[in-house]
Amino acid sequence: MTPRNFDTHIRVKPDAIIQSYYSDRLYKGSDVSESEQMAVLEGKHYVFRFDGIAFGVLPDDVEILDRN
Numbered sequence: 001m002t003p004r005n006f007d008t009h010i011r012v013k014p015d016a017i018i019q020s021y022y023s024d025r026l027y028k029g030s031d032v033s034e035s036e037q038m039a040v041l042e043g044k045h046y047v048f049r050f051d052g053i054a055f056g057v058l059p060d061d062v063e064i065l066d067r068n
Contacts, residue, residue, distance in 0.1 A: 006038040009066040010046060016061030021047055021054035029061060036065060 012018060016029030032050045039048035045056035 004040045004047065006040050007068040008039050008041065008046065008064060009036060010039045010048065010062040011036050011065055012057055013061050013063065016057055018055045018057045021056050027055070
């Protein structure tokens with residue numbers, strides 16, 4: 001597995017549905033929307049870490065704050 005370059009600063013929209021990257025468990029965007037995240041675009045999802053868990057979220061469900 002190649003290392004990820006978390007190069008995009010995002011904020012997840014509160015009404016988004018996010019999925020644990022390694023399981024089928026779904027969460028509400030409001031669970032993480034209060035904080036800004038560093039993410040990487042992999043395939044059709046932005047992948048980010050929150051509380052030690054990797055999540056995937058669709059690009060339409062994030063606000064892009066900055067790209068490195």
